[in-house]
Amino acid sequence: MLKKDGYEFVEQTKYLNISESDQRQGKPQPPYELPLEEGKPLIDLPNPEKIDLGTYDLRKAIEIRRSLRRYTEDALSLEELSYLLWLTQGVKKFDEKRNVVWRTVPSAGCRHPFETHLSVNRVDGLAPGLYRFAAGQHKLVALDMDPTFNDRLTEACMNQRQVLTSAVTFIWAAVPYRTVWRYSERSYRYLYLDAGHVCQNLHLAAESINCGICAIGAYDDDAADRLMGFNPPEMFVIYMASLGRRG
Numbered sequence: 001m002l003k004k005d006g007y008e009f010v011e012q013t014k015y016l017n018i019s020e021s022d023q024r025q026g027k028p029q030p031p032y033e034l035p036l037e038e039g040k041p042l043i044d045l046p047n048p049e050k051i052d053l054g055t056y057d058l059r060k061a062i063e064i065r066r067s068l069r070r071y072t073e074d075a076l077s078l079e080e081l082s083y084l085l086w087l088t089q090g091v092k093k094f095d096e097k098r099n100v101v102w103r104t105v106p107s108a109g110c111r112h113p114f115e116t117h118l119s120v121n122r123v124d125g126l127a128p129g130l131y132r133f134a135a136g137q138h139k140l141v142a143l144d145m146d147p148t149f150n151d152r153l154t155e156a157c158m159n160q161r162q163v164l165t166s167a168v169t170f171i172w173a174a175v176p177y178r179t180v181w182r183y184s185e186r187s188y189r190y191l192y193l194d195a196g197h198v199c200q201n202l203h204l205a206a207e208s209i210n211c212g213i214c215a216i217g218a219y220d221d222d223a224a225d226r227l228m229g230f231n232p233p234e235m236f237v238i239y240m241a242s243l244g245r246r247g
């Protein structure tokens with residue numbers, strides 16, 4: 001017998017069951033990204049255009065893509081990291097008047113409800129630790145330089161080894177109100193759909209620089225949010241992906 005509890009979510013987020021959105025009630029639009037953390041150093045990233053793929057074959061990237069869980073010991077260059085961040089959450093255009101951004105991925109209603117965090121293990125020029133991608137500035141913010149951060153993240157990911165051995169693990173946090181402001185309860189469908197697009201871009205971008213990723217959906221939500229210092233439901237871990245060089 002099919003368990004119906006999960007489908008309740010679909011039922012409750014049908015148009016006839018959702019409340020009037022804050023946007024319709026005239027409430028102010030939330031900012032498109034978090035403010036910069038005071039006192040935390042900002043780190044410049046190289047121009048992502050430095051990675052020149054020439055005439056890279058997209059069909060090949062899609063065909064060879066697979067989940068990669070074993071990585072070489074090689075570090076990622078900062079240029080490569082910059083390229084991956086650009087192709088997953090890069091801000092292409094900002095309309096200041098309307099407070100809207102367009103990024104390299106689609107997002108329901110152009111709400112872009114994510115903040116990318118990185119658990120860095122082996123990236124040239126970056127000390128191991130936790131960073132946030134300030135997408136509007138295309139810079140990194142160093143948040144926690146504890147070298148054991150990745151060990152603790154691995155634990156929160158049910159000790160999945162690919163997190164421990166990754167060059168870097170992407171941690172996508174959802175800030176639901178950006179989408180909820182427009183779509184109320186229905187937004188929770190879009191958060192997860194949006195996250196899938198981001199991770200698929202990372203899959204394909206990684207393939208193009210001889211790296212691979214493994215999407216991580218199996219993690220202890222409470223442990224992960226605690227570790228990241230998030231305060232659900234305002235902000236919570238929605239998806240992760242470990243990444244490293246292909247052998």
Ligand SMILES: Cc1cc2nc3c(=O)[nH]c(=O)nc-3n(C[C@H](O)[C@H](O)[C@H](O)COP(=O)(O)O)c2cc1C
Pocket residue numbers: 065066067068069160214215216217218219
């Ligand atoms: C939403 C989602 C969550 C996933 N979570 C995990 C995970 O926690 N651990 C893992 O080893 N693989 C995870 N995977 C990878 C899948 O196991 C993998 O995509 C699937 O076995 C198909 O293999 P392929 O990606 O090589 O084609 C996840 C994939 C998706 C799309």
